[in-house]
Amino acid sequence: MxxxxxxxxxxxxxxxxxxxxxxxxxxxxxxxxxxAIAADARIDPSMVMRYYGNKEALFAAAADFDLRLPDLGDxxxxxxxxxxxxxxxxxxxxxxxxxxxxxxxxxxxxAAERIRSVFVQQVGPVAAxxxxxxxxxxxxxxxxxxxxxxxxxxxxxxxxxxxVGLTPEEAAAWLAPTIxxxxxxxxxxx
Amino acid sequence: MxxxxxxxxxxxxxxxxxxxxxxxxxxxxxxxxxxAIAADARIDPSMVMRYYGNKEALFAAAADFDLRLPDLGDxxxxxxxxxxxxxxxxxxxxxxxxxxxxxxxxxxxxAAERIRSVFVQQVGPVAAxxxxxxxxxxxxxxxxxxxxxxxxxxxxxxxxxxxVGLTPEEAAAWLAPTIxxxxxxxxxxx
DNA sequence: CTCGAAAGTCAACAACTGTTGGCAACGATA
DNA sequence: TATCGTTGCCAACAGTTGTTGACTTTCGAG
Numbered sequence: 024m025x026x027x028x029x030x031x032x033x034x035x036x037x038x039x040x041x042x043x044x045x046x047x048x049x050x051x052x053x054x055x056x057x058x059a060i061a062a063d064a065r066i067d068p069s070m071v072m073r074y075y076g077n078k079e080a081l082f083a084a085a086a087d088f089d090l091r092l093p094d095l096g097d098x099x100x101x102x103x104x105x106x107x108x109x110x111x112x113x114x115x116x117x118x119x120x121x122x123x124x125x126x127x128x129x130x131x132x133x134a135a136e137r138i139r140s141v142f143v144q145q146v147g148p149v150a151a152x153x154x155x156x157x158x159x160x161x162x163x164x165x166x167x168x169x170x171x172x173x174x175x176x177x178x179x180x181x182x183x184x185x186x187v188g189l190t191p192e193e194a195a196a197w198l199a200p201t202i203x204x205x206x207x208x209x210x211x212x213x
Numbered sequence: 214m215x216x217x218x219x220x221x222x223x224x225x226x227x228x229x230x231x232x233x234x235x236x237x238x239x240x241x242x243x244x245x246x247x248x249a250i251a252a253d254a255r256i257d258p259s260m261v262m263r264y265y266g267n268k269e270a271l272f273a274a275a276a277d278f279d280l281r282l283p284d285l286g287d288x289x290x291x292x293x294x295x296x297x298x299x300x301x302x303x304x305x306x307x308x309x310x311x312x313x314x315x316x317x318x319x320x321x322x323x324a325a326e327r328i329r330s331v332f333v334q335q336v337g338p339v340a341a342x343x344x345x346x347x348x349x350x351x352x353x354x355x356x357x358x359x360x361x362x363x364x365x366x367x368x369x370x371x372x373x374x375x376x377v378g379l380t381p382e383e384a385a386a387w388l389a390p391t392i393x394x395x396x397x398x399x400x401x402x403x
Numbered sequence: 404c405t406c407g408a409a410a411g412t413c414a415a416c417a418a419c420t421g422t423t424g425g426c427a428a429c430g431a432t433a
Numbered sequence: 434t435a436t437c438g439t440t441g442c443c444a445a446c447a448g449t450t451g452t453t454g455a456c457t458t459t460c461g462a463g
Contacts, residue, residue: 030409030410031409031410031459031460031461032409032410032411035410035411050320051243051319051320053241053243053244053320054243054320056449056450056451057450057451057452058449058450058451066411066412067411067412067413068451068452069411069412069413069452069453069454070410070411070412072451072452072453073410073411077451077452078451078452125319126319126320128370128371129241129315129316129319129320129366129370129371130240130241130243130244130316130319130320135370135371135372138371138373139371139372139373139374142373161374161375162375162378162379164375165367165373165374165375165376165379166375166376166387168363168367168373168376169360169363169364169366169367169368169376170359170360170363170391171363172363172366172367172371173358173359173360173361173362173363173364173366173367174359174363176319176359176362176363176366177355177358177359177362177363178359180318180319180325181318181325181328181329181362182325182329183328183329183332183355183358184329184351184355185351185352185354185355185356186355186356186358186359188352189352189355189403190403192403193401193402193403194403195403196401196402196403197356197395197401200394201360201391201394204390204391205387211383211386211387212383212386213379213380213382213383213384213385213386220439220440221429221430221439221440222439222440222441225440225441246419246420246421247420247421247422248419248420248421256441256442257441257442257443258421258422259422259423259424259441259442259443260440260441260442262421262422262423263440263441267421267422268421268422404463405462405463406461406462406463407460407461407462407463408459408460408461408462409458409459409460409461410457410458410459410460411456411457411458411459412455412456412457412458413454413455413456413457414453414454414455414456415452415453415454415455416451416452416453416454417450417451417452417453418449418450418451418452419448419449419450419451420447420448420449420450421446421447421448421449422445422446422447422448423444423445423446423447424443424444424445424446425442425443425444425445426441426442426443426444427440427441427442427443428439428440428441428442429438429439429440429441430437430438430439430440431436431437431438431439432435432436432437432438433434433435433436433437
């Protein structure tokens, strides 16, 4: 048979991945142990090794994700900040992968590199299309990253009470003008 | 004699603290080992335990710091954003303690709690004095935290190239209007 | 039913961790 | 010089970690 048949172990593989994402998101890379992940998935630790090779590769599989930025082609210029702010918030609220990646990125260079590549490949092009000055597109994308990652850091990881207390709508309303200015506002000379 | 005399071991204590700050800043709490810190300080690991008790207490001693926010009493209202942005940047550029604290805060609840208390006790009062609406002072302080910690995260930890490439003056120029608006701008309803 | 690969279990390994207690060298005080 | 607290080093502990290999069980194809 040429077609890829579903293996009997697919359920186990998936359970490992779910447990790994949860543990990496909650504890970071080094505190999330293979034994704890295996216990959550109700299997033996050695199965994790068999199916994913080692801890690094397991993390790489668990932290694989996509920002899924919208096209923005038909978005009116002045609503870009609001649209992007809402999208980022929605993405963070619903996917543990992002928390796993951010927590690990602080102490694992490989995870930091992945975050960098996500911003270069996914936020960069958006900024390139919207920035009034192509030469500063990368800087503008970076500034957007500082605000969005900073918000996620304070809300989901550090859990600063005033930031946790904001509703997604309130948060988007505060952040939108910042994103809008970083992307399309006048350049700052310093 | 009542006055505290300098102990012969003060130099060692200080060397341990310097090495600990460097390692915690570079590697985070769990990857910074007592053995590595002791090696950097050119002493035996057991000395670290004798002088600081355990790893938690060593971290607490190494991560003890003060934001040293300026008074802002005689700062014209419209220059508050610029003044604060510059102050934060200057503080981050010159003190490894902040990096050690942020790196550890991502995986250590005790370190996250310390960051929270720093913002409540040091940024909160500033926001309370400047915010047009006292009820929203805490929210405004939290928003300032999202931008400043997010910038530090992207520049010093994730090392996003466009953010690393900014000069302190350029960075302050971009961030100042954001800080200004979060502190003194009109409230967002959501 | 038979059989062999796949799936899962179990025990152990080597390395590393924070931490401890014993013991030697030092240095000021008497 | 004799004494005693201070400073430092060494070796070891107990626990945890990622990882491995041998073993048994399961189950669908022939």
